[in-house]
Amino acid sequence: MNIVVLAGGLSTERDVSFKSGDMVCKALRSLGHRVLLLDVFLGYHDTEEDISDIFEHTEEASVEVSDIPDTAPDIAAVKASRADQSDCFFGPNVIAICRKADVVFMALHGENGENGKVQAAFDLFGIRYTGNGYLSSAIAMDKGISKEFFKSYGVPCPQGFSLSVEEADAPRQPLAYPCVVKPACGGSSIGVSIVHNETEYKKALADAFVWEDQVVIEDYIQGREFSVGVIEGKALPVIEIAPIQGFYDYKNKYAAGSAVETCPADLPADITAQMQRYAEMVVEALGLETYSRMDFLLNEKDQIFCLEANTLPGMTPTSLLPQEAAVIGVDFPALCQQIIDISLKRFEK
Template sequence: MPRELFAPVLGYEGALEMKIVVLAGGLSTERDVSFKSGDMVARALRRKGHQVLLLDVFMGYGDAECDISDIFDRAEEVSVRVEDIPKTAPDIAAIRAGRKDQSKTFFGPNVIAICQAADIVFMALHGADGENGKVQAAFDLFGIQYTGNSYLPCAIAMDKGVAKTFFTAYGIPTPSGITLEKEERQDAAKKAKIHYPCVVKPACGGSSVGVTIVEDPGRLEEALDEAFYWEDEVVIEEYIKGREFSVGVMEDQVLPVIEIAPIRGFYDFKNKYAAGSAVETCPADLPQETSRLMQKYAADVCKALGLTTYSRQDFLLDESGRIFCLEANTLPGMTPTSLLPQEEAVLGMSYDDLCEEIIRISLKKYQK
């Protein structure tokens, strides 16, 4: 990225080195994935010459009385150490129990103060309390600058049932479905006239955790048990048999379509993050008109939900050539197997440059 384009957005006349918090972890099912994204982003931004601290939003740093005045001088030393992504979702109860101060506050010790001392927070959070707008809203109140979209578009996109309503209103095709609350599951499931096969998934989950493809009525209760284990609200939608695709959008630029073809099963947690579990092709092998229509729908999703910085939309293409939008991701993954970096690479942008570009376009919302 040309540095002369970067400086004016940052508001710096001379030094371009920034103090950056890469915020990761949290209490979602995507906690471990978030750390992997955060670790890669932190390394990339350090290579660009910035002072970067990788911080766990839930565990925080030190005790409440800890001196953090020189923390960016010790950024690499105190950053979270990251291992490979496990094959299963994290034990959230054990993580809660492991916090030293046992506070009920989502933000760990010193998180807000450290983020306030940074020039910007790079949001590497994924899943609930990372992508649902709550952290973004809190940061707005604390005067903390952060990457990605503002709180309201994040909240809308995170709830798959609500997002479907917006898709339909804007003419974006999406699988038909219903939303169920835990307390109404018995009556509502019977009245919904569900057709099989169908898909049952947590309304605000990510990385396909808790998702089940249900072939017949006898498996529905088991699938609901699995989805309700993770959340109190689930979506039941029609199953679309077809090919899986994703389309990233960076500000006003729609990226090339990427196809994801799992070697076995569907694009679940394991296939998303285990190397060699899926074949990813970018640009996707599609007729030009199909690619263009899918890209148009990706841009339409941004307009419908109010996404202005960067995002990634997931699609299915059925056997008759119909396109269906599944969801919008407001903080796309940045792991070794993530899709957005692969799409940008096709256009010639390196991973390191992509991380700085996300900061550059995100800072624009603070110039208004």
């Protein structure tokens, strides 16, 4: 197959996206596919602007990827580096190249990758892509909105509320301290703070509003962190994430050795089964059709809380979904192929 792996963009998770894309690209090439790693925002151009035989020289035309930095990318610098300085989100030749592909593997993370906008555009252009459709992606992306869906299906989640930047001057107070403040649509724990008093709360709001105009404030749940992937409605083994220092923030997510990840998680069978069932219920609640990953906390009373749904889970060397799949005998190339196969079923209806 001729495959575009789409990565990059203007999200705070831009660098993570490239790492996911690079790993997926190499895996699919090992299966014999012709695969191009493409930056959705910077696009592709050469001296002739000829893309007629782009899939004949995919390795030379692909984005070169480096390790994930410890800090989020400078989005202003990325915008300034674009040659045509267009205000169009799709870079030069992106749509044309994607239309030539048999399928686009979505390795995008964060804004304009997981919020359904790219998916909606691709639907209009007749481009087939991996992952979920635009509506379920949009709902899952907003942590405040998705939690309302969780609750309507009986999936427990932390108590809290959403706050807009217009309300920042006279913000609604948390139910209690400590609490968590985070951007409503962000990922990779960027802009997330655990706060213990009003002074920290005001600073956390200011920090979160740097990234977005909408934030979520919720009760802080002290406990163990877990994640559960779901493929075609069936939960994978539960994985536990134990950061060596602090909480599971941006650095701990992507720096090798920063967290201990155990799969299958060391849990009683009934708690494992319940957590997996909650993950499957989230899929039902949000209308997710292909693959996704849900994040959970378990407190000292063995109460389970669902934090969020990820519609395009990370596919980096330290990512959770590939580790879960490996436990049931699905290696990384096979997982990438499976994602393509089940995603293409959406376009056969």
